[in-house]
Amino acid sequence: MLSNRTKPDNSLNERCVWFCLVIVFLFFTACAPVTTHQDSALQPQGSFSATGQEQLPEKWWLTFGDPTLDRLIAQALAGNFTLQSAWDRLDRTRAVARKAGADFVPQLSGEAAASSTRSRISSYTNSTESYSLGLAASYEVDLWGRVGSTSEAAELDALASAEDLQTAALTLSAQVATTWFQLLEQRGQIEILKQQQHTNEQGLELISLQFRTGQTGIADLLQQRQVVESRRGERALAAGRAEVLQNQLAVLLGVAPDQAPQITVNKLGELPPLPVTGLQSSLLERRPDVRAAWLQLEAADQRVAAAVADRFPRLSLTGRANTTDEQIENLFDDWLTSLAANLLAPLIDGGRRLAEVERSQAVAAENFHIYGQTVLDALAEVEDALTQELRQLEYLLSINRQLELAEQATSRIRDRYLNGAEDYQRILGALLSKQLLQRTQLSARRELFVNRINLCRALAGGWEMSR
Numbered sequence: 001m002l003s004n005r006t007k008p009d010n011s012l013n014e015r016c017v018w019f020c021l022v023i024v025f026l027f028f029t030a031c032a033p034v035t036t037h038q039d040s041a042l043q044p045q046g047s048f049s050a051t052g053q054e055q056l057p058e059k060w061w062l063t064f065g066d067p068t069l070d071r072l073i074a075q076a077l078a079g080n081f082t083l084q085s086a087w088d089r090l091d092r093t094r095a096v097a098r099k100a101g102a103d104f105v106p107q108l109s110g111e112a113a114a115s116s117t118r119s120r121i122s123s124y125t126n127s128t129e130s131y132s133l134g135l136a137a138s139y140e141v142d143l144w145g146r147v148g149s150t151s152e153a154a155e156l157d158a159l160a161s162a163e164d165l166q167t168a169a170l171t172l173s174a175q176v177a178t179t180w181f182q183l184l185e186q187r188g189q190i191e192i193l194k195q196q197q198h199t200n201e202q203g204l205e206l207i208s209l210q211f212r213t214g215q216t217g218i219a220d221l222l223q224q225r226q227v228v229e230s231r232r233g234e235r236a237l238a239a240g241r242a243e244v245l246q247n248q249l250a251v252l253l254g255v256a257p258d259q260a261p262q263i264t265v266n267k268l269g270e271l272p273p274l275p276v277t278g279l280q281s282s283l284l285e286r287r288p289d290v291r292a293a294w295l296q297l298e299a300a301d302q303r304v305a306a307a308v309a310d311r312f313p314r315l316s317l318t319g320r321a322n323t324t325d326e327q328i329e330n331l332f333d334d335w336l337t338s339l340a341a342n343l344l345a346p347l348i349d350g351g352r353r354l355a356e357v358e359r360s361q362a363v364a365a366e367n368f369h370i371y372g373q374t375v376l377d378a379l380a381e382v383e384d385a386l387t388q389e390l391r392q393l394e395y396l397l398s399i400n401r402q403l404e405l406a407e408q409a410t411s412r413i414r415d416r417y418l419n420g421a422e423d424y425q426r427i428l429g430a431l432l433s434k435q436l437l438q439r440t441q442l443s444a445r446r447e448l449f450v451n452r453i454n455l456c457r458a459l460a461g462g463w464e465m466s467r
Contacts, residue, residue: 044280044379050386052274058463060456061177063272068265069180072253075261076176077169077465079254086168087467093154093161100154103147106139111322133331134322141317146309149302156299163292166462170288172252174457178450179249185446186242187266189439190235196435197231203431204228207424220424227428268445271452277386277459280379286461287378293371300364307360311353313345378458385455392451396444403441406434 057063061073077083111134119126142148207224210216250260277283284290321337346353410430416422 044284044375046280048277048280048382048386050274050390051277054273054275056275056456056459058461059173060460061173063275063456064177064269065272066180066269068263069177072180072249072261073173073176075253076172080172080252081254083165083168083172084254086165090158090161090165093158097151097154097158100151103140103151104142106137108135108137110135114328128326130324130326131328131331132322132324134320137319139317141315143315144309144312146306146312146314149306149309153299153302153306156295156302160292160295160299163288163295163462165465166288167292169465170457170460170462174453176249176252177453179245179252181268181446181449181453183242183245183249183263184265184268185442186238186245188268188442189238190242191266192438192442193231193235193238196438197228197235199431199435200224200228200231216424223424223428227432268442268449271448274389275456275459277382283378283382283459284375286459288462290371290374290378293367293374297364297367297371300360300367304357304360304364307353307357310356311346313343316342316344318342381458382455385451385458389448389451389455392444392448396441396448399437399441399444403434403437406430406437410434 054063059073061069111132113130113132115130117128117130140147204221204224204227207216207221211218211221246260246263247257250257253261317340319337319339321335323331323333323335325331325333410427410433413422413427413430417424417427
């Protein structure tokens with residue numbers, strides 16, 4: 001008969017067997033997570049429908065050669081509050097990325113305690129004091145890449161936020177340029193209306209003279225007065241639009257409307273040559289909004305990997321060292337240390353982790369489609385701007401030809417009117433048609449500048465920025 005000291009511990013063996021079975025089950029039912037990274041099927045290689053000869057500078061507005069515009073955009077990039085909030089979002093995402101990366105570093109914390117106990121039994125009072133110091137460390141072994149995927153996703157979010165900042169700066173510069181050229185157009189319209197009013201007042205003097213001599217009727221005189229008054233009203237409207245644009249420009253610059261810079265320029269310059277548009281594939285590499293959409297897609301893929309890895313066991317290492325003594329000077333004489341490994345595996349969670357995987361996959365699919373739409377929008381913006389500029393040039397040439405013909409017709413009809421061969425209505429109709437074409441010509445020129453801004457905005461890739 002075996003003695004108690006030599007009997008096998010069946011209960012201990014059974015526990016070891018069950019523990020091994022659990023470990024084998026956990027590891028053999030798991031597989032390494034694979035990200036759901038998807039390469040875009042949109043790989044355009046062709047060229048755009050039109051191109052120029054000069055390269056577009058990084059700061060695209062320099063192509064206009066307008067010192068005032070350069071100064072305004074520089075002020076907007078420094079003072080615009082919307083752009084400043086984009087900088088704040090970038091700081092926030094970078095801080096989140098640093099926080100996520102902190103999980104790669106073992107966490108160490110210290111603790112110190114002091115206590116004093118007093119007791120009284122009968123007439124005897126007892127007092128004891130105790131002091132303790134300790135260190136606690138913990139670290140999660142990234143077996144399945146969960147920590148790495150989470151950190152990588154946060155880093156990609158920060159990179160995407162930097163691209164969003166570039167997009168915001170490009171949008172702001174385009175808004176300033178558009179508002180600037182609209183302001184120049186309105187100031188030009190005021191000058192044109194002023195000249196037209198002067199011309200109409202000269203005509204009113206002539207009609208008044210003819211009325212006093214009985215050569216024309218009261219209706220012609222009243223109608224000419226109405227034309228003069230209409231130009232005065234249109235000048236007031238144009239002045240109001242110019243003031244509103246001035247206020248909008250001040251807000252874009254980050255100042256109050258009453259602090260808007262004083263601008264003396266009143267005329268549109270010359271449109272610069274068409275820039276080089278390049279290959280469609282180069283545009284996708286250059287545009288910050290496309291790059292941001294791609295980075296967000298990659299971040300979503302990393303979050304899918306983190307969600308998959310969260311379904312697998314986690315291995316954590318913990319260590320402690322502490323000392324306790326009644327005398328503070330003896331604290332470092334004796335130490336107690338411990339080291340432990342903890343394997344935590346989810347068994348039943350009601351499907352929560354699986355649902356998180358499916359949610360992350362849906363977000364990744366959504367970001368993939370957002371990226372595809374962003375690519376198509378970027379290509380369409382360039383083609384739309386090229387088409388609009390081409391058609392606007394054709395329209396402006398037609399307006400110019402119409403204006404030449406209107407000037408010739410007005411001159412001929414005026415001569416015939418002064419000779420008594422034409423009535424007043426004919427000269428008035430020709431004059432109004434010519435004046436309308438003069439204002440339309442200026443609006444068409446301004447629209448040409450806006451189309452070029454849209455093209456430059458669609459082609460631009462950003463520049464080095466500092467806060």
